[in-house]
Amino acid sequence: MQTLACPDCDLLQSVPDLPPGGKASCGRCGHVLATGTADPISRPLALTIAALLLLIIANFDPLMGLSAVGRHASTTIIGGAYQMWIEGEQATAVIVGFCAVVAPAGYILFMLMVLLGAGRTPVPGWVGEMLRWAERMRPWSMVEVMMLGILVALIKIAALAKVEPGFGMFAVGVLMLLIPAIEVSFDPHAIWQRVAWVKPKTSPPIAGDSAPEASS
Amino acid sequence: MAAALTAAQAGLIGCEHCGLLVRAASADEPGHCPRCGSALESRRRQSIERTWALVIAAAICYIPANLLPVLGTTTLGSTEYDTIMGGVVFLYTSGSWPLALIVLIASVMVPLGKLIALGYLLISVQRRSSSSNRERTRLYRMVEFIGRWSMLDVFVDTFTVALVQLSPLMAVRPGAGVMFFAAVVVLTMIAATTFDPRLIWDAGGEQES
Numbered sequence: 001m002q003t004l005a006c007p008d009c010d011l012l013q014s015v016p017d018l019p020p021g022g023k024a025s026c027g028r029c030g031h032v033l034a035t036g037t038a039d040p041i042s043r044p045l046a047l048t049i050a051a052l053l054l055l056i057i058a059n060f061d062p063l064m065g066l067s068a069v070g071r072h073a074s075t076t077i078i079g080g081a082y083q084m085w086i087e088g089e090q091a092t093a094v095i096v097g098f099c100a101v102v103a104p105a106g107y108i109l110f111m112l113m114v115l116l117g118a119g120r121t122p123v124p125g126w127v128g129e130m131l132r133w134a135e136r137m138r139p140w141s142m143v144e145v146m147m148l149g150i151l152v153a154l155i156k157i158a159a160l161a162k163v164e165p166g167f168g169m170f171a172v173g174v175l176m177l178l179i180p181a182i183e184v185s186f187d188p189h190a191i192w193q194r195v196a197w198v199k200p201k202t203s204p205p206i207a208g209d210s211a212p213e214a215s216s
Numbered sequence: 217m218a219a220a221l222t223a224a225q226a227g228l229i230g231c232e233h234c235g236l237l238v239r240a241a242s243a244d245e246p247g248h249c250p251r252c253g254s255a256l257e258s259r260r261r262q263s264i265e266r267t268w269a270l271v272i273a274a275a276i277c278y279i280p281a282n283l284l285p286v287l288g289t290t291t292l293g294s295t296e297y298d299t300i301m302g303g304v305v306f307l308y309t310s311g312s313w314p315l316a317l318i319v320l321i322a323s324v325m326v327p328l329g330k331l332i333a334l335g336y337l338l339i340s341v342q343r344r345s346s347s348s349n350r351e352r353t354r355l356y357r358m359v360e361f362i363g364r365w366s367m368l369d370v371f372v373d374t375f376t377v378a379l380v381q382l383s384p385l386m387a388v389r390p391g392a393g394v395m396f397f398a399a400v401v402v403l404t405m406i407a408a409t410t411f412d413p414r415l416i417w418d419a420g421g422e423q424e425s
Binding site: 010 | 220221222223224226228229230232233234235236237250251252253254303306307310312315318319349350353354356357363364365367368369370371372374375376377378379380381382385386389390394395398399402405409413414416417418
């Protein structure tokens with residue numbers, strides 16, 4: 001049992017210890033306050049490692065090729081941003097590069113460090129910092145939006161020339177499923193409970209958040 | 217359930233990063249979270265002012281984003297310019313109406329809907345409205361969730377430009393509209409994070425459902 005403030009409406013609530021797969025929602029606004037995970041590390045870690053491998057393929061293999069009038073062209077994700085840059089749209093190129101390459105890579109790498117660090121005892125303090133960075137990157141990682149964008153571009157170009165999907169596109173397709181799978185299997189609360197506190201408890205919390213067994 | 221009391225009413229702050237519930241040292245300077253070290257805030261600072269500024273900036277960018285071309289296609293010396301709506305019409309006439317619908321929703325309706333929704337949330341919070349709190353919170357979550365999808369057309373344009381370089385026969389160049397379009401998406405995404413949904417509930421009312 002622990003007391004939490006709902007991040008969406010600030011209501012104080014007691015959340016019981018949850019069985020694996022259990023879910024506690026805010027009684028007032030419906031925000032999911034906590035989820036129960038049986039194994040907070042191995043499954044997200046396996047998914048993260050798979051995502052890392054696909055990320056490499058997605059970034060280095062061509063997404064698609066185009067042939068017309070005896071000429072052939074192909075592009076990668078970075079190639080797309082680079083072409084935008086040399087066409088004079090540097091600001092757009094930076095946004096595309098960030099959302100398509102930097103943020104997904106950042107999210108996956110920070111999550112990898114979090115999960116590897118959280119498996120150690122005691123859990124090192126930098127795990128919390130890495131987790132914060134992973135959460136900061138997540139909204140900007142737009143692999144699924146990019147995938148749909150590639151498909152729309154493919155269909156638009158198919159009217160002009162012959163296009164063949166490349167290996168990189170299939171990697172993006174699987175990566176698009178793996179990133180939400182990491183999120184669903186991962187419980188940040190379980191990690192935070194293991195992380196060493198940064199400072200001595202100068203302002204002690206009132207609720208037994210670090211000790212779930214404490215009776216309130 | 218205990219009596220409905222918010223953390224702010226109890227002099228507590230829930231850390232936005234790690235969820236730890238901390239007793240605020242003082243109302244003006246709540247200090248830092250003892251567990252994760254991030255700055256504690258009972259409510260996001262200047263949430264309404266900052267969100268308004270971002271929403272207005274995004275609304276201004278929304279106009280050139282729709283009026284300026286996002287793509288210019290040069291075929292044998294003549295150049296054709298396409299706006300976002302032009303791209304939707306192209307997809308529709310070339311027979312793929314499901315894609316035309318997706319681009320129309322993601323590029324035109326979602327950004328406009330986000331601007332209207334954020335404006336409505338801001339005005340209702342400023343008027344201290346205390347009704348339909350749950351619905352307004354749900355609307356906020358939808359704005360947060362859907363925001364990334366309006367980047368769709370920026371990706372479509374990027375990959376079209378990168379691939380169709382068959383000079384001298386045909387070349388596709390990005391237009392200035394694409395930059396404004398990306399700006400609308402980025403600004404509304406930041407606006408969704410500066411808005412504090414807890415403000416919706418601060419006016420009271422509907423304590424328990």
